[in-house]
Amino acid sequence: MNGVHDMGGMHGMGPIAPEPAEPVFHERWEARVFALNRAVGVLGKWNIDAGRHSRERIPPADYLRMSYYEKWLAGLIMLLKESGLVTDAELESGQPAPGTAKTAQPLTPEQVARLITARGGYERPVNEPPRFAIGQAVRAKKINPTGHTRLPRYARGCVGTIDRVHGAHVFPDSNAHFHSESPQHLYSVRFPARELWGKAAPRDAVYIDLWEDYLEPA
């Protein structure tokens, strides 16, 4: 979706403000939101792409106003409701609906260490060989899907060259909507900065990871 989250190349966002000796979390609630997302995520009701897409669906004005973990909280509430894990009435009352059974197997403290180091991974076997080869010129398609996509607007229509072939990975555009993992080949594509922006230092480049469906021969 052409949301405000797709920020590459936007102007007017102000200076970058690094904070010396920044803590991992600034407030205890931020830490709790982070941990809640991980812990509920383990229940398998959604996937990483659906998680990203929930935050993208925060209304643009709210997205820009909210702090990072406020967005995580808003996205989590969205997913809890959409997955049926929590109802509006429960959010309103703060109490489980009468008669709901405790059926989930929550993440235990003992499982946390393994969760953190678990490889997981998004590479999947596919039968088809990669359509594009290293060094080949490709164009990022001009697409404007209303659902989730990882093809940033600033690259659409631009020509680059295949720099690396990463293997076949889960396709976010499909997975975010629970359609299927639909794995396909993933490439690192090198776009000269001048191709993306017009004026730029001649040798500068942006490398973007793009799935095969985003690309066509150039």
Next chain:
Amino acid sequence: MDHDHQELPSDPALRVMALESLLVEKGLVDPAALDALIDAYEHKVGPRNGARVVARAWVDPEYKKRLLADATAAIAELGYEGGQGAHMVVVENTTDCHNIVVCTLCSCYPWPVLGLPPVWYKSAPYRSRAVIDPRGVLCEFGLDLAESVEVSVWDSTSEMRYLVLPERPPGTEHMGEEELAALVTRDAMIGTAKVRPAGDPT
């Protein structure tokens, strides 16, 4: 319209407390597991891990070769693996090429080697500008690169995660791996800084 945001207290601290209590009541989360997760990312998983990877690559040419060829496996050799780091790529800074990592679409970041990202990395100013004006961004971080240096920006749009292998600073030839690791900063592994020799305040 969706009004549930008003139904919980507006202060995020109170809203999160209410949500956690509901999820615990429903048996969906165990608060002790939340404590363990927070403890891990506050105290165990962080940029010291990445610094050890960098220092090893500086002192061991064979390790560096493996790191550039298959970063995921080479990083796992040091015991660092897991979520947001299942598919790693390491890009090397040289006198001719400077790499910088961003996630324009959200906040993708290599957790097992760098921990959770700082606020600026997840913020609109960095996400919007790193791809269109990387040299301006680097200047803001105090790094003024010559036009002859190729600036490569890596936009983390997939589950591939990027770690910059900074240049080993001059005057560190006598240093051992641990001493070197202490010099390596988080920002140098994102690409918004260079590693300074010991005792160099700039």
